[in-house]
Amino acid sequence: MRTDPIVNIRESLIFERSTPGKTAYSLPPLDVPAADPRSALEPALLRDEIDDFPEVSEFDIVRHFTRLSTWNYHIDIGMYPLGSCTMKYNPKLNEKLWRIPGISACHPLQDDSLAQGNLQIQFELQQILREITGMAGVSLQPAAGAHGELTGILMARAYHNSRNQRRKFVLIPDSAHGTNPASAAIAGYQVRSIPSNADGRVDFDKFREALHDDVACLMLTNPNTLGIFERRIREIADLLHEKDALLYMDGANFNALMGYTRPGEMGVDVMHLNLHKTFSTPHGGGGPGAGPVAVSRRLEPFLPVPLAAKKQDGTYCLDFNRPQSIGRVRAFMGNFGMHARALGYILSCGGAGLKEISETAVLNANYLRHRLQGLLDLPYRQDSFHEVVFSDKLQTKKGVKTLDLAKRLMDFGFHPPTIYFPLIVPGALMIEPTESEGLQELDAFVEAMQSILREAEENPEIVVTAPHTTKLRRLDETRAARQTVLRWRRAPEQDKTPREAARAGD
């Protein structure tokens, strides 16, 4: 099975389309007397025009961005099995409910009495996320997963500060996502890496050795980035608590667990959820996401302000009266558009639906594992949850690497999996099908992988030079980093083609 190449119409940069005198906007005529800025401001403060800003028509814009869009792979066209990214279907209903003007055209600072509907959305989502996680309190303010991590670690810091303890270290397994150590570092901690054991789980003995009175918390992803459940998490939590240290759970992989178990029961003190993973809000080509944090009772006083609250009289308000709060991590209330969509999704699913989602996500991942093991090396053989991690060990003998397999998948109409992560698996291929894919899609993916792996044996050249059907072939990333061109500038000579300009590196 091989897909036909899609239509690839060439398109220049919008700046190269610009023609002086063209315009795409319309404004009503000014209905008050025109004021002269020079009456209020000295001339040095005024600018005549924004140099090189595009001058294009409305249809130029529509053509331009529509053409660009056709060069993107996206979840609506095919399977996007990026491990730990949970590329599931983004229901159209959620886009529609967000666009109700009474929801999306509200100002963040309008009085609570004029925003009761939106405050209720936030309050109800907080309550529901408490139920799903089994945690005591939730803040919706963080704008993304890594932002939630930072928020959580700052709360851990505030907790120890409130007990007059200045702890220095955060423990992080070597399989963790890179945001974990980066977030801990921004909060002012030193990071101690904990190795994984032969099972792909945190090495329990190494963890015990590293745990001392100067440890603030452990950041654990569960299921971890190998798709394996950290089954000793409760013991880990108890040991941390004996030292008055905390357990942070990275909830990036929460899609595996809904309705089966809850971080509250695991002994987790603080965690974040990615609404753009588990709760179906669209990834938008790299955001916006949302990374709510959930906390245990002992960390609740430190949640960011404000929280959405329900008053005795049944009305809703923003609660700023939280004296031990770490403060704000973002202006206003966070990515409210994602909160509304996530609530719409959860209500569409209901409690039983969420559990079926996790059940199906785990079943799909295990099915792919079953069909592909033997063809690809499986470095860790413990039970997989929502994702499975293979390596390119069997293929490298023929000179075919993970990157090549990934690029060749594009020619078969699939987005590649996450590659070269987690770092503890050399040549990793991390596959997460999510619950959205049906059996036909899963089988088609398996067939594509089988064909590619056969090619790797018989005709490796076609694999190592892939992709062959995309708009562009492999891109020179080294050149991009060395001869940096990070913006368009008007070329001194106008007669160069874009291709020549690119070659010249200007």
Place this chain on the structure above:
Amino acid sequence: MFRYLSLTEQEKQRMLQAMGRGSTDELFAAIPENIRLKRNLDIPGPLSETEVLRFFKELAARNFHADDNAYFLGAGAYHHFVPVVIDALISRAEFFTAYTPYQPEVAQGTLQSIFEFQTLICQLTGLDVANASLYDGSTALAEALLMAERTRGRRHFVLSSLVHPQYRAVVSTYTRNMEWKIDLLARTSQGLTHLDAAASLMTDSTAALVVQYPNFLGGIEDLSRAAALARRHGAMLVVAVAEPIALGLLQSPGALGADICVGEAQALGIPLSYGGPYAGFFSTRDDLKRHMPGRIVGQTVDADGQRGFVLTLATREQHIRREKATSNICTNEGLCALMSSIFMCTLGKDGMKELAKQNFSKAHYAADQLERRGNKIVYGRRFFNEFVVTAGAPVARINARLAAEGIVGGYDLSRDYPEMANQMLVCVTEQNTRQEIDRFVQILSAAETAA
């Protein structure tokens, strides 16, 4: 079977059989008994589409919103014209259901549009390089300060008290555990940052001087003077912009000497959205590009020499550098950045100028009318589209009166500046008609006279 799922019971059985498993429960065997949830999640639903939409429409009916109501409220979020093409284009699944462009061969649409966004932000702010966006204006400012500390190796900051209070709050949360010293600059009687005070506070240990442009009270700061002060001490000038429409009229921060310009892109085509999602922008000088936080797209060529775009300078980032990264950011605000790109292209050179002029004219008209009727414009006319007016009564009370007429009044400054009792920060944009402005003025001046 639930509508977002694609496996029938029979298919599930067939898959389990192929795997030699009896039930899906076996797949969850690694979860110890003592932490299992032994009841159903207590969550309403499942609801049908009709029910979900009905629920949200009922909630919407309990909000004031900018499609139906007149707004004179800005303070960091602005009600502006949003061209229809924006939603039409960003509603293409190719844009909104794609992931971060890690695989450039199948993400050139996202990558090229980000490259264009970076260019537009450079042009707007007058600086050399920009990143692919950050969460919002407040977090972008925090990242700017972290970058100043990194590149200068200094931990003293001089911050204007007229930087948005919520931006300052975020900076304070981010930096509380660092051994930084942040001095706050008072304001002058003209509603501008007290730069004379900055001169005495700044030393050769100062990393950056930080101002907002226009400032939180609407005043337009003297950036050239601020830049000269910063230069004298080898410090950076960091400029925050919460209302980028002003840059259609005002000289760019880069041209006036800013080293880093950060801001909030919301005014550029992103709906008010009750506070988010928005997009933070970040631009700086070329020599500082390798210190920038966040994703950056660069131009390159493919194996055939065709121009293409990739995520670049990744060695700054968390997935490579882990705890040594320049920032922990991973997800940015791609789709919102795209919205603002389409906005800037739609307005173009002429539109940005015209839009800025309309804002300026309408806000100055409102100020003139208020003054004629006896309200005091506290800091004169050195503003763009926001200004401070005396209200004659507590602002909350006046806003309740305005709400009764379907109008959302201005920002109550006593929330952040206790000495500013009875002072309202009024925002007037191109969206406010003359009729709305006149009605607003009438209600506000009646309150002033009554007092």
